[in-house]
Amino acid sequence: MIRLLLASLIACCSVNAMANDFSLETETKPAPVMAITLDYIPATEDMYGITFAPRHYDRDYANWGYYIGYAQSQKEDVYVEPPGEAYTKDSLWRFGLSYTLTTDLSIYGGAAAYTTEFSSTTNIVPYVVGAEPVWETDKDTTWGAEIGLRYVIGKHFMIGAGYNSATESAVISIGYSM
Numbered sequence: 001m002i003r004l005l006l007a008s009l010i011a012c013c014s015v016n017a018m019a020n021d022f023s024l025e026t027e028t029k030p031a032p033v034m035a036i037t038l039d040y041i042p043a044t045e046d047m048y049g050i051t052f053a054p055r056h057y058d059r060d061y062a063n064w065g066y067y068i069g070y071a072q073s074q075k076e077d078v079y080v081e082p083p084g085e086a087y088t089k090d091s092l093w094r095f096g097l098s099y100t101l102t103t104d105l106s107i108y109g110g111a112a113a114y115t116t117e118f119s120s121t122t123n124i125v126p127y128v129v130g131a132e133p134v135w136e137t138d139k140d141t142t143w144g145a146e147i148g149l150r151y152v153i154g155k156h157f158m159i160g161a162g163y164n165s166a167t168e169s170a171v172i173s174i175g176y177s178m
Contacts, residue, residue, distance in 0.1 A: 033065070035150070035158055037175030043114070043167035045073035045090045051173060053098060053108070053150075062100075067108060069094040078118070085133070086120035092167060094146060109147040114166035116140050142166050152177050 035053040040046070049071025056065065071092045078086040096110010121133035148162015148171060160173035 033177055035067075035175055035177040037069075037150075037158060037160060037173040039069060039071055040172045041071050041092060041164065041167055041169055042172075043073075043090060043092070043169045044116070045076055045088070047071040047073045047090055047092055047167075049092065051094065051175070055098070055100065065098040065100070065106070067094070067096060067098055067110070078120070080120055081123070083133075084121045084123045086118065089117045089119075091115045091117070092164070094164070094171075096146070098150070104152045106150045107147070108150060108160075108162065109145065112144045112146050112164050112166040114142045114144065114164075116142075146171060 033055040035051075035055075037051045037053065039049045039051055041049070049069055051067055051069030053067035054065060069092075071094075073090040075087045075089050078088055080086045092115070093113045094110060095112075096108060098106050098108035100106045117137060117139050119135055119137040121135055123133070125131050125133050144164060144166025146162055146164040146166075148160055150158055150160040150173070152158050156177050158173070158175045158177045160171070160175070162171040162173075163169075164171050
């Protein structure tokens with residue numbers, strides 16, 4: 001009886017081992033891809049930024065990826081009554097998901113946070129030697145969504161175009177896909 005149980009146990013283990021050795025999987029793992037793009041957003045003030053868009057290689061979600069991007073404008077001086085000073089500066093955070101439609105074409109979409117900053121002096125300088133004027137900053141953040149397409153030209157060169165509702169403008173990208 002013990003020999004029969006032992007033989008059954010060995011047979012079950014060897015069948016599982018043989019099944020694992022002779023699997024007929026023909027799928028290969030898609031290679032992980034990382035795209036880095038330089039972005040131009042023609043909003044109220046022109047913004048320039050960078051986006052990182054990795055795509056993992058899980059067999060169940062091989063076509064899915066994600067992205068995160070940041071862009072900002074240069075400080076733009078605003079005229080105020082002298083001796084006051086003021087400037088504006090815009091920034092944009094973008095993040096979301098992407099889906100590969102073909103080997104070269106993918107669609108992306110996500111959320112965006114567009115922040116407009118206005119900084120100015122109060123025209124009040126403390127009566128202290130070497131004192132600086134006091135700056136006040138007002139920030140306004142607008143949330144929105146975006147959608148766009150990315151296309152790989154050749155082996156590594158990538159271009160992209162999309163629309164961002166927070167800035168109410170286009171998002172134009174060029175980059176490198178590794």
